Amino acid sequence: MSAAGDTDTVQALALEEQRLRALEVAGQVPDPEVPVLTIADLGVLRDVRVREGGVVEVDITPTYTGCPAMAVFTMDIETALLAAGFSSVRINTVLSPAWTTDWLSAEAREKLRAYGIAPPAGKASRRALFGDDQVACPRCGSLETEKVSEFGSTACKALWRCRACAEPFDYFKCH
Amino acid sequence: MTDALFTYVLRLADDAAILSQRLGEWCGHAPTLEEDIGLANVALDHVGQARALYSYAAEVEGKGRDEDQLCFLRVERAFRNCLLVEQPNGDFAQTIARQLFFSAFMLPFWEKLTGSSDATLAAIAAKAEKEAAYHLRHASEWTIRLGDGTAESQRRMQEAIDLLWPYTGELFEADDTVSQLVAAGIAVDPQGLRAGWLATLSRVLEEATLTLPAQGWMQTGGRDGRHSESFGHLLSEMQYMQRAYPGRNW
CATH class of the missing domain: 3.30.300.130 (Fe-S cluster assembly (FSCA))
Structure with missing residues (x-):
């Protein structure tokens, strides 16, 4: 050389x-x-x-x-x-490929949950006009939750509420 | 071809910008706090789409203009948005009807545009398509809630659907600009979206116990710069800052 x-x-x-x-x-x-x-x-x-x-x-x-x-x-x-x-x-x-929550690692999802934000449930590729994924309450883990609004404090989050522990929470939307 | 592409991208940008301005007017006035946040979120998605589209239009034009100049320094007749998006908010039902008609069109439109031979348009479409899915679901849920609600909410929702119906024909217009770009594999043929759009509307309106209007006479003109009476007022508010303090930015 x-x-x-x-x-x-x-x-x-x-x-x-x-x-x-x-x-x-x-x-x-x-x-x-x-x-x-x-x-x-x-x-x-x-x-x-x-x-x-x-x-x-x-x-x-x-x-x-x-x-x-x-x-x-x-x-x-x-x-x-x-x-x-x-x-x-x-x-x-850069716009392509379009950002998706599918890129969030398991570790990142756990960080979100521990912070009080329910991580995205399911895959962004699966989508219907109506119907929601099952979202677990980030506080108590219950699946007895309901969507309050599709839109929350930031573009990436929705407002949800836990019927078991009565806690309102942010859900990081599956996108 | 460059002229056609510029016009095409500008039309899409104007649709997004003008609708975001209308939706933004609800900020602080929506019926509930959650809905106030919701409409502002939808408006924000449209601001983002408009910015990407205006920037690309400016690049295609190549005359040194930027996104802000295109949005804030053009006059009324230079805007190419469809008449539907500029219609006044009216009562909440009218805002929802406008959202329903537009998002039911835009979701399949963006889906198709992801296959455009123009890489920038395809990339913008891939992002916008995801956002449009929320917009359609939001508008559909409200249409059903109001239509299948009280006698009063049903009456108002039906009136809103009927009032805005004549502005939907323009969504499917394909003039020379569009046809030329469809042939080149760049644009989406809007006629091909009609059946799917009607199917979505039929499904939502049926569940909402509302009636889909008969075809009828349709308004036109927005794509050539002929706008409704209230459009000048919208622009004067939207463009005030740049007109009063030219070139100012954050």
Whole structure:
């Protein structure tokens, strides 16, 4: 292998190391409205690329098209990466593939439940005009629950109520 | 083809923007707190769709305009939304009838558009389609609740359906712009959605003990910039900030 080839390999490895670090830093940014989840948990963070000179490009995807948290995500990612020593940050919004709650890991679902938000029940691909999934109360676990409204405090949540323990709760909609 | 695509995307963007403005008028005025939040959520989905569509329209046009200029700095005759979305909120039943007619059309429309040969439109459609499913369910549940409710709520819901019916024909219009893009695999042929739309409405209205109006005469003009009397008032409110303080942003 030539000396020039070695230098290229070393540079590529250094960039890859920086990319992984940028991915970790960006991935730890919390959702401003559901702070127990990070943008990595949510699947909002799609890709990170690092160019020479510490320039980072981040791809994120919106949960719902009008989600106001996207502006906060953008600012927080930029702040976190600059604080971690990267020289400049560019954030792209990508629409495809469309975000789905199917991307939430089992761990992320458990974090939601422990926080008091019922995690999405079932698969986003299964859908009917009427009828709801069975949603377990995040407090007492009862399935004796009912929907109060399809729409809640944020675009991603619905309002539900537990008939067993009488607790009202947010349900992270299957989307 | 670029002109046609620009017009097509602009029409979709205007539909979303104008409906979101109408729905936003309910904020603080809806019959219950949950419904206030619900309508604001639906409005927000339409704001998001409008932003994506206006940004794409601006890109297609290539004249250096951006989403804000398209939404806030065009005059009445330059808007290409259908007449249905600009109709005043009226009583709550009229708002729900407008939502029912529109969302029952848009859900299958977005589903079809996900197969567009235009990658950006297909991507926007894949997101919007999921949101439209909530909008249709929301409108359907209210239509049934009001139709199959008291004598008064049933009378008002039926009147709302009849009042807005003449504005539904425009949803299925396909002028040269649409036909050209359908042939290119970019646009959805609205005529192909008619049977499914009627089937959805029939199912909901039957459960709501309401009557589907007879076909009848249909209003038209919105797609060419001829709007209803109240449209100028809507725009003056929606565009006030950018007109008063040009170029201002958050």
